[in-house]
Amino acid sequence: MSDNHLIDHxxxxxxxxxxxxxxxxxxxxxxxxxxxxxxxxxxxxxxGDAEALRCAAHSFKGSCSNVGATTLAAxxxxxxxxxxxxxxxxxxxxxxxxxxxxxQVRRQLAGYQ
Amino acid sequence: xxxxxxxxxxxxxxxxxxxxxxxxxxxxLRKQGHRVLSAEDGEQAVAVYSAERPDIVLLDALMPKxxxxxxxxxxKTLAGEELVPILFLTSLTDAxxxxxxxxxxxxxxxxxxxxxxxxQAKIRSFFRMRAMQRTMLEQRxxxxxxxxxxxxxxxxxxxxxxxxxxxxxxxSKHLRYYLSPLAVFxxxxxxxxxxxxxxxxxxxxxxxxxxxxxxxxxMPLATTFYGMVEKGFAMSDIxxxxxxxxxxxxxxxxxxxxxxxxxxxxxxxxxxxxGGLPAAYLHRNDGQVEQxxxxxxxxxxxxxxxxxxDPALISMAHGERLYLWSDGIHEARDLDxxxxxxxxxxxxxxxxxxxxxxxxxxxxxxxxxxxxxxxxDDLSLVELLMAPVDxxxxxxxxxxxxxQSQLAExxxxxxxxxSSFAIFDPLxxxxxxxxxxxxxxxxxxxxxxxxxxxxxxxxxxGVLGLDSSIKDAPDGFDRxxxxxxxxxxxxxxxxxKIDLAHKMQADGGSLTxxxxxxxxxxxxxxxxxxxxxxxxxxxxxxVQSLCDTLEVRGDGNIVAATFCWHTDD
Numbered sequence: 220m221s222d223n224h225l226i227d228h229x230x231x232x233x234x235x236x237x238x239x240x241x242x243x244x245x246x247x248x249x250x251x252x253x254x255x256x257x258x259x260x261x262x263x264x265x266x267g268d269a270e271a272l273r274c275a276a277h278s279f280k281g282s283c284s285n286v287g288a289t290t291l292a293a294x295x296x297x298x299x300x301x302x303x304x305x306x307x308x309x310x311x312x313x314x315x316x317x318x319x320x321x322x323q324v325r326r327q328l329a330g331y332q
Numbered sequence: 333x334x335x336x337x338x339x340x341x342x343x344x345x346x347x348x349x350x351x352x353x354x355x356x357x358x359x360x361l362r363k364q365g366h367r368v369l370s371a372e373d374g375e376q377a378v379a380v381y382s383a384e385r386p387d388i389v390l391l392d393a394l395m396p397k398x399x400x401x402x403x404x405x406x407x408k409t410l411a412g413e414e415l416v417p418i419l420f421l422t423s424l425t426d427a428x429x430x431x432x433x434x435x436x437x438x439x440x441x442x443x444x445x446x447x448x449x450x451x452q453a454k455i456r457s458f459f460r461m462r463a464m465q466r467t468m469l470e471q472r473x474x475x476x477x478x479x480x481x482x483x484x485x486x487x488x489x490x491x492x493x494x495x496x497x498x499x500x501x502x503x504s505k506h507l508r509y510y511l512s513p514l515a516v517f518x519x520x521x522x523x524x525x526x527x528x529x530x531x532x533x534x535x536x537x538x539x540x541x542x543x544x545x546x547x548x549x550x551m552p553l554a555t556t557f558y559g560m561v562e563k564g565f566a567m568s569d570i571x572x573x574x575x576x577x578x579x580x581x582x583x584x585x586x587x588x589x590x591x592x593x594x595x596x597x598x599x600x601x602x603x604x605x606x607g608g609l610p611a612a613y614l615h616r617n618d619g620q621v622e623q624x625x626x627x628x629x630x631x632x633x634x635x636x637x638x639x640x641x642d643p644a645l646i647s648m649a650h651g652e653r654l655y656l657w658s659d660g661i662h663e664a665r666d667l668d669x670x671x672x673x674x675x676x677x678x679x680x681x682x683x684x685x686x687x688x689x690x691x692x693x694x695x696x697x698x699x700x701x702x703x704x705x706x707x708x709d710d711l712s713l714v715e716l717l718m719a720p721v722d723x724x725x726x727x728x729x730x731x732x733x734x735x736q737s738q739l740a741e742x743x744x745x746x747x748x749x750x751s752s753f754a755i756f757d758p759l760x761x762x763x764x765x766x767x768x769x770x771x772x773x774x775x776x777x778x779x780x781x782x783x784x785x786x787x788x789x790x791x792x793x794g795v796l797g798l799d800s801s802i803k804d805a806p807d808g809f810d811r812x813x814x815x816x817x818x819x820x821x822x823x824x825x826x827x828x829k830i831d832l833a834h835k836m837q838a839d840g841g842s843l844t845x846x847x848x849x850x851x852x853x854x855x856x857x858x859x860x861x862x863x864x865x866x867x868x869x870x871x872x873x874x875v876q877s878l879c880d881t882l883e884v885r886g887d888g889n890i891v892a893a894t895f896c897w898h899t900d901d
Contacts, residue, residue, distance in 0.1 A: 230445055233448075234356065237356070237359050237360055237363060237448065238355075238356070238359050239359075241355065241359060244355070245352065245355050245356065245359075248351045248352050248355055249352040251351075252350055252351055252352045274394050277394055277423070278349070278350050278392075278394055280423055281350060281353055281392075281421075281422075281423045281444045282350045282352040282353050282444075284423055284444045284445045285352060285353050285356050285444050285445045285446060286352065286356075286445075287445065292423075
């Protein structure tokens, strides 16, 4: 299943171990953080602010990698790199992809709670 | 309970605007037993740091308000010299960004996703580093405090020493000298003073060792030197006294290489004694250089029985110069470690055209040779010039009389009354007065014998009326002294009066001793007829042989003796 590539289950189970009772809170926090980052990225792209886009992509990349959403992290890396090079053309498509991948991650994470 | 420092509770500040990452990091750190503080942006991070002073700071690079780089700089500034390890939380991967973290004062990175094992290892390692640095700072401060204390002590010691040595330092055209500012702590010491006769007496010493131990010996040396020069003691006496003092004070292995010089400006002679210092150089008017090498052991090595304080006597014409130095000049090293040495010294003398610039040229040459190497401040150099004495400088005739600390012309009358006869011996008291006259000190034995004989005669034969012929009988001595004891304890009337008078003469002085008693006297004719075999006759004969004149006055109850002494110069 292609879904398996979206999440590194080993990282997630380590996290479960580390967080204990707080694991649910962590997932909730991650989801709301991510929505914030995604809308910030969209806003930045719409206004042509490459730096704001780069920062949002960078921060989102960090939290994604921390929760084991490795595919999302890789996608963020591409956007961050493009924003750093001021190449905003064509990034709308990348953002749409990022959105849909995030929706799948959200569904998978629901299974952990 | 773990008492080891790195098992102590470690406080970690986590600053990250992404709640997810912060939550995870906090959870890991807590689980590992650390105390965790949180901040959501750079400004908060700085505020929390300054309020709580955590041990270690974990900073996300990109944060609103104040980014991680700026926060790191502020925290490092707040920390001062304390080491606060800052670890950047980052998924930055390009080299430029990582360099930027380090430039801002970051000490390391922690990459996302977080690995608890690596995180724990880094926290512990940086905490150890911090503890080590703190220990280092404490030790540095302690060393600084010790050093400050040490310098203070040195300054005080130097002041005390300067106070002592400045006692008689002469400021004269005959003497030029250079001593490095803290010479006393290199073990070098120079003392100089003018004798009552107007001679210049100088001692240059080099104690073994450095620092306070070397400086300690300089104190008794200086006080002895000034005390004795002022009183007019001869150079050999002063050397012997300093030697015996150092020998008794200094531990084995600590001694003083020294040269002592006495310049006589009237006779144009110099007495010099060199014990262990490099050869002194005598620069003659014709450009020749004579070396006066050490021919004695240093001061403080030999007991006074074996110590030889016999200075050499050399004549010096006007304009001739004598140079003394400690081994600081010979052993001065340049940057390559080469020593200045005798050859360079001799060359400097050979090249000299202006004798009055020789002193400065020598110093300049040594300092130039040494250059910037660290031992450039360990030099002692003395130049003594033979030149006529200005009348204003020294007036030898008046000096002898006017020197207040010296007993010159004086008289003293001392009378012993009956109740003291049995219990009081006037000799130590009188002798201690006599020894205040420097010229008499060398004759204390003779003076003791003379006064003791005259007093005993006056008391026993004069006042007590004992007949010395009693002693001729087999048990005479015992009977005589039994009688003496009885009589001294019962006697009610009588006296013995001792007059001492001293005056200075051109080449010394004379002491007149007059002993009078309340007895009826004795016939001089009787005395002269006495046979040498009789013990009782020995007293006056002995006195006569020791004194320059002996005279019996009155009815024979007054005896006057004169003792003359002469300066050896």
